[in-house]
Amino acid sequence: MTTFLCGRKGYVHLTVGSEVNCFLEQDGRQVVELPFTLRLDSFRIEYYPGTDAPADYISYIHGETPVSMNRILSRQGFRFYQSSFDEDMQGSWLTVNYDPWGIGITYSGYLLLGVSMLWMLVSRGGEFRRLLRHPLLKKGGMFVLLLLCLGSGVHAQKRSLPALARKQADSLARKQVIYNDRVVPFNTLARDFVLKLTGKLSYGGMTPEQVIGGWLLRPEVWQNEPMIYIKNEALRRLLHLETPYACLADLFDGEKYRLQKFWKGKQDHHRKMTSLEKAIVEADEKVGLILMLQNGTLIRPLPEDGSVEPVSDTKIQAELLYNRIPFSKLLFMFNLTVGMLAFFRLLYRGLRRSSALSDSSGRIVALSFSSRLADTFFPFSLYAAFLFQLFGYGLRWYIGGRIPLGNGYETMQFMALCALFLACLFRRRFPFMVPFGFLLSGFALLVSYLGQMNPQITPLMPVLVSPWLSTHVSLIMMSYALFAFMMLNGILALCLRRSARMLMLLSRLLLYPAVFFLGAGIFLGAVWANASWGRYWAWDPKEVWALITFMVYGAAFHARSLRIFRSPLFFHIYMVAAFLTVLMTYFGVNYILGGMHSYANA
Structure with a gap:
């Protein structure tokens, strides 16, 4: 409320060499003067070595500290955040945030919340310490202490497919190339190529290097090999496929691209794609991967001028080992x-x-x-x-x-x-x-x-290159793990009614660190958001559902005023049902609702 009443937010557009002493408010209705002037000396993008993946966006302000992602400029109460830039690299857009009272009050609230949570854990007369002293859970006193400690040769293969000889293919596995915006062994690229096309890590008894070598050496043979996995039945019917696998030739009718004929496009950009449209896009990506391989843009060897430093043999060996073992x-x-x-x-x-x-x-x-x-x-x-x-x-x-x-x-x-x-x-x-x-x-x-x-x-994308990432996500995921234990504990208690009371005590004990980890993760995420783009709370779906989860589990603390939580049966049913909010917060938001926290397009 203080931020809403007293704060101001907007944008300022800086161009190289020009001085600016005002900014446009967020609603675009009012221009606000700044008590100082800003001048952009230059703007540049830093890239990960040897790649086109941005590592940071940096605006060099005359006489000031450079502004970049996760590094702001603060002057006379005004805070400037890197927001966007002009295509010609001659201009930069900065978010302006003026909140003289709100930040201090908000951070004080976070601090009080953290202190109160710690007090609930250490207070001798508190419920948490009483649970630790309970005869059924007497040995559980160590819980918190422990928890806080955390080539050229070709020969015939199966079905007479031309491919690299195994020895030559194996020698290629360690060769370093630029792929996915980093330096990797060729095995990683070949493995992803085969996995993307077939859904499997190998094909026809051949290694990924042999398969990709075959496509390079004899594309006219491999284009008739049914290895492009088409999962969607409707698309298979349109292509007249009898099996889930299509060959490259199936997707072309002469020189006409059949997938383009089926794709009608999204007239409404706010409408979600249908399952058929998604399948067409996925198949098109696989075709594009093959075409990139054939025109030489998929495989990018390290430049000979030494501008990209090769990675160590130890790291290459580690990645080969990681690729070889299907851990998950x-x-x-x-x-x-x-x-x-x-x-x-x-x-x-x-x-x-x-x-x-x-x-x-x-x-x-x-x-x-x-x-x-x-x-x-x-x-x-x-x-x-x-x-x-x-x-x-x-x-x-x-x-x-x-x-x-x-x-x-x-x-x-x-x-x-x-x-x-x-x-x-x-x-x-x-x-x-x-x-x-x-x-x-x-x-x-x-x-x-x-x-x-x-x-x-x-x-990582530039905004995620921050020490806040590991702390924020680790706390949240630790709380999810504890909530999941409480859910399984509830299911066990519903099966073993005689032990329901003892299991309720355990769940109540786990409830304290679980909710506190979630609360700490939420307000540390808010601090990170304020440091990165100037706002602690944006009512993003992830933020809203995290708050809902926090409140749903927080209700279980009030067993004294809400007597129904004293019933072991109700408590366990509530813990099982409450886990649905965790599932919604993670899977529902990340893969359905979208938002800033979504992985759906990652």
Whole structure:
């Protein structure tokens, strides 16, 4: 409200050599004078080495600190943010934000919220500390402490397809090329080429290098090979295809491009594409990939003048290893299989004997597995899965040179890692954390594997090149992992009614750090937004649904005033239903509603 009443926001257009002492308000109705003048000396775009991918946009203001993404100019209460630029690079657009009172008040509110959340965790008379002292969860006192620690030869292959000899193809795998706006081994380009066309990592028993070599050497043969995957049935009928695979020749009628005949275009830009239109676009991208390969624009070797520095052999070897091991596929199959076995074993024993029995001293003897083999197998498998996921995630971090939190695929990978980490920490005190950790991580990896999530390693867009990224996303994904544990805990409690009260205590204990992580992630994201483009809150769908999730889970804190939350049955049903808001916040917004946080077009 203070920002709305006292603040001003607009835009200023600077051209090289010209002085400006005013800006246009956001609604375009009023020109506001500045108490100083600005002069643009120059504007330039920094690129990632050897690529056309922008790394930063920089406006050099006379006598001032350069303005770029995540680096603002502050003068006499006015804050200037890099917004856009002219095509001829002779002008720059800056967002102007004047908010003398709102920033201090807003940040003070964030600080008070953070202090109050910490106080709720450490206060001796608080509900959280009381839960830690509860006899059913007495050993859970370490929870917070632990949680806060985080060629030329050609020969015939299958079906007589001409392709590179295996030895020559393997020698090409390590060659460095520029692809996807970074320097990569040729294996990465070839792998993505085959995956994009066929939906698989290899074709006809040949390596990706052999396939791409065949297309280069004998395109007249390969254009008749049915390897372009067409998923949409309606498009297959239009193309008269009997199988899901088309050859390049199927998409041309003489010199006429058949897909262009089917594409009517979107008359209304606000209308979403139909499934057929999306399928045509996807098929057109695959055709374009082949044409780029044939005209020589897909493969870009390193320039001979040394303007692009090659990456180290160690990094090349790491990327080859990363490409060779299907981390997500192996782990989601393993985790879901072992998780189902562990869950059904836990459920079976719980239905027979209840999930826990009290001894004479009032202590809880946790439900254990019946055999020593099971007692050894499940924890060992959990640690092995965590280390394997950590190894794959670390490889991706090392290869990309940044923390992997920049897209949907990477955030789901991080969530799976968090789930396994939490399960490893607490599996001794809470045995049901073992199946929960397996199942949650397995489903997260399955979603990342099957969904429309791009597994390619790419440079970050300039606005994301910020230390705020890792903190903001890590806190949010950690809260999602805890909410998911509470959801699974609720399902288990609904199956094991005798243990519902003890499981409710555990969920209430997890509720505190989960909601606080989410709250901290939200207001740190707001601080980042204000530092990057001058506003803390834009009512973006992601922001709105994150706030809804925060409020829905926050309601469960008020068991004293809302007596219904004292009922274990209602509490668990509420926790299961509340997880729908998490699903909407992540998947619904990221892939359906769109907005600034959307991965739908990533």
